[in-house]
Amino acid sequence: MSLKAERISELTVNRLSVYLRCLDELAAQGEATVSSQALAERFSLNSAQIRKDLAYFGEFGIRGLGYNIDLLRTHLTQILGLDAPRRVGVIGAGNLGTALANYDGFARSNFAVVSLFDTDPAKIGGVVSGQIPINDFANFAAVVSASSIDIAAIAVPARVAASVLDAVVEAGIKGVLNFAPIRLRAPAGVKIKHVDLLVSLESLSYFLARGASLAKLDDDTDPTSI
Amino acid sequence: MSLKAERISELTVNRLSVYLRCLDELAAQGEATVSSQALAERFSLNSAQIRKDLAYFGEFGIRGLGYNIDLLRTHLTQILGLDAPRRVGVIGAGNLGTALANYDGFARSNFAVVSLFDTDPAKIGGVVSGQIPINDFANFAAVVSASSIDIAAIAVPARVAASVLDAVVEAGIKGVLNFAPIRLRAPAGVKIKHVDLLVSLESLSYFLARGASLAKLDDDTDPTSI
Numbered sequence: 001m002s003l004k005a006e007r008i009s010e011l012t013v014n015r016l017s018v019y020l021r022c023l024d025e026l027a028a029q030g031e032a033t034v035s036s037q038a039l040a041e042r043f044s045l046n047s048a049q050i051r052k053d054l055a056y057f058g059e060f061g062i063r064g065l066g067y068n069i070d071l072l073r074t075h076l077t078q079i080l081g082l083d084a085p086r087r088v089g090v091i092g093a094g095n096l097g098t099a100l101a102n103y104d105g106f107a108r109s110n111f112a113v114v115s116l117f118d119t120d121p122a123k124i125g126g127v128v129s130g131q132i133p134i135n136d137f138a139n140f141a142a143v144v145s146a147s148s149i150d151i152a153a154i155a156v157p158a159r160v161a162a163s164v165l166d167a168v169v170e171a172g173i174k175g176v177l178n179f180a181p182i183r184l185r186a187p188a189g190v191k192i193k194h195v196d197l198l199v200s201l202e203s204l205s206y207f208l209a210r211g212a213s214l215a216k217l218d219d220d221t222d223p224t225s226i
Numbered sequence: 227m228s229l230k231a232e233r234i235s236e237l238t239v240n241r242l243s244v245y246l247r248c249l250d251e252l253a254a255q256g257e258a259t260v261s262s263q264a265l266a267e268r269f270s271l272n273s274a275q276i277r278k279d280l281a282y283f284g285e286f287g288i289r290g291l292g293y294n295i296d297l298l299r300t301h302l303t304q305i306l307g308l309d310a311p312r313r314v315g316v317i318g319a320g321n322l323g324t325a326l327a328n329y330d331g332f333a334r335s336n337f338a339v340v341s342l343f344d345t346d347p348a349k350i351g352g353v354v355s356g357q358i359p360i361n362d363f364a365n366f367a368a369v370v371s372a373s374s375i376d377i378a379a380i381a382v383p384a385r386v387a388a389s390v391l392d393a394v395v396e397a398g399i400k401g402v403l404n405f406a407p408i409r410l411r412a413p414a415g416v417k418i419k420h421v422d423l424l425v426s427l428e429s430l431s432y433f434l435a436r437g438a439s440l441a442k443l444d445d446d447t448d449p450t451s452i
Contacts, residue, residue: 010429011237017428043409063265080428081435086425095325102384107408110431121273145274151430157330175430176402177423181331183247183269191433197403198331200419201241201314202306203236204377204401205336207417209307 012053013080018043019050021078027069035066067223076105086111087148089173091164092155093118093126093134096179101128101154114147136162142173158182238279239306243268245276248304253295254408261292312337313374313398317390318381319344319352319360325381327354340373363390367397377401384408391418 001101016088022043026034054060057079061067077083090097093116101113102204116128117137126134135143143149152168154161154176161180169190176185176192187190248269252260266273280286280298283305287293303309316323318343327339342354343363352360361369369375378394380387387406387451394402395416402418404410412418 013429013432014425016432017425018422019429021424046412046426079432081431082428084435085429086431086434095321096326099321099325101421103423105408105422109424109427111424111427143342150434151427158424173263177426177430185270191430193430195421195423195426196244196331197326197329197421198247198335198337199243200242200403200421201312201335201337201377202246202308202415203239204403204419205307205312206239206242206377208401209310 008056012056015045015049015053016080018045019053020073020080020082023069023073023076027073031069033066036061038066046090073200080111084110086151087114088112088151088153088177089115089117089140089144089147089149090153090155091117091137091140091168092157093120093123093128094155097129097155099155100155101132112153113153114149115143117143119199137167144173146172148213149173151177152185153177154181234282236284241271241275241279242302243304244271246299246306248310249295249299249302253299259292259294259297262287264292280289282342299399308336310336311342312377314338314377314379314403315341315343315366315370315375316372316379316381317343317363317366317394319346319354320381323379323381324354326381337377339379341369341373343369362392366393370397370399374397377403379403380406380410381405 002099019039022045023034026042032098036047039050047051051061057075060072060075063064064109083166086110089109090100090113097116098120101116103113106112113129113132116132117133117140118124119137120206124136128134150173152173154164154168158180159177161182161184165176165178165184169187174190175188176184176190177195178192179195179200181196183194196201235239245265248265248271249260250382252268258266262276265271265276277287283301288299288389314337316326323342323344327342329339332338339355339358342358342360343366344350344360345363349360350362354360374445376399378399378401380394380430381392384406387408387410388406391404391410392404396411400416402410402412402416403421404418405421407422407424409420410418
């Protein structure tokens with residue numbers, strides 16, 4: 001596989017994740033091969049974009065035959081690093097943190113929420129979703145180490161998010177998913193993904209304000225955007 | 227304003243939303259003007275991308291002086307349709323729906339969650355966040371009409387999301403934010419934004435699997451990606 005990782009954009013990576021989801025669905029339906037055109041039509045994607053994104057990582061398709069679905073799934077799984085389990089710690093055991101712990105989208109993935117963290121004595125010691133403990137955030141670094149947590153999800157109010165990030169970085173975490181409505185800056189070597197609900201809503205607002213153009217704009221939709 | 231709306235991509239729209247957030251922060255700090263370079267450096271954005279995105283909508287900057295922050299905020303607010311209030315109905319009064327109703331990122335926005343909906347008799351009639359009622363989903367269309375709801379957020383399990391979307395579309399809603407871990411297809415004229423947590427996590431996984439390339443990849447980061 002000719003991996004030119006230094007030229008791969010974050011959007012390409014997001015799209016690989018979407019492609020993998022689509023291929024999983026086709027495989028579950030018993031399909032063995034799919035062309036970039038068929039994949040695009042079926043899931044409202046862009047076929048040229050699919051070919052371009054996959055070309056960064058090698059030659060997966062055969063002209064006229066398309067992609068072998070199982071083979072491409074295996075490649076994408078490896079490229080995305082999904083062949084290893086990922087253990088997620090959720091900071092903030094409020095509604096959002098609890099929703100993350102209960103999220104049914106993780107069930108068939110390699111991601112598992114292994115601990116919640118909070119500072120509220122009334123919550124510490126509790127259990128969510130049947131088995132996920134709520135630990136004291138004061139012990140964050142120790143639990144991260146003992147439980148081999150490699151991703152932190154920040155689900156706390158905006159005003160405390162920056163100090164939570166400091167503790168997360170100090171504990172050696174390299175991947176952070178931030179739900180707090182504030183842009184956090186990561187030090188070098190740490191990757192933060194922001195889940196900003198307001199951006200999604202504002203984008204909807206744009207489309208609502210321009211209802212007439214919707215059909216055309218849909219052609220241009222990026223499948224990974226939220 | 228020369229509005230070439232038919233060529234504006236969803237990613238550009240997402241970025242306008244991010245720019246507006248950044249300008250709000252600069253304005254709050256008393257800044258009056260900012261160059262695309264300074265804006266990019268300050269918020270880890272891409273200056274060429276900023277100029278290109280804004281150029282779709284007109285000439286906002288003055289060479290050598292940069293952008294007038296207040297003027298650009300006004301323009302972006304209009305472009306994004308944020309000068310009108312948007313009323314959001316949240317379907318599913320579980321942890322995620324409740325978290326959305328309590329989301330503190332909406333406080334200074336034009337978005338307000340005005341109703342939750344559920345089918346659980348034990349939840350219907352309740353109130354969240356002090357004032358937001360939980361209505362019976364069976365009455366969705368009537369409440370949408372009475373409460374002038376124009377955006378629906380779907381926060382239900384994947385297995386019922388498609389039937390919920392049918393009811394949402396039937397009620398005349400044109401903008402949908404979907405949190406269920408399933409790709410829903412909207413009929414023409416309806417815009418769906420997917421908030422897919424697995425895509426964010428899988429992207430983090432990619433970066434974790436390639437720790438050494440992180441610094442370079444960060445340069446290429448799209449500010450709007452989740």
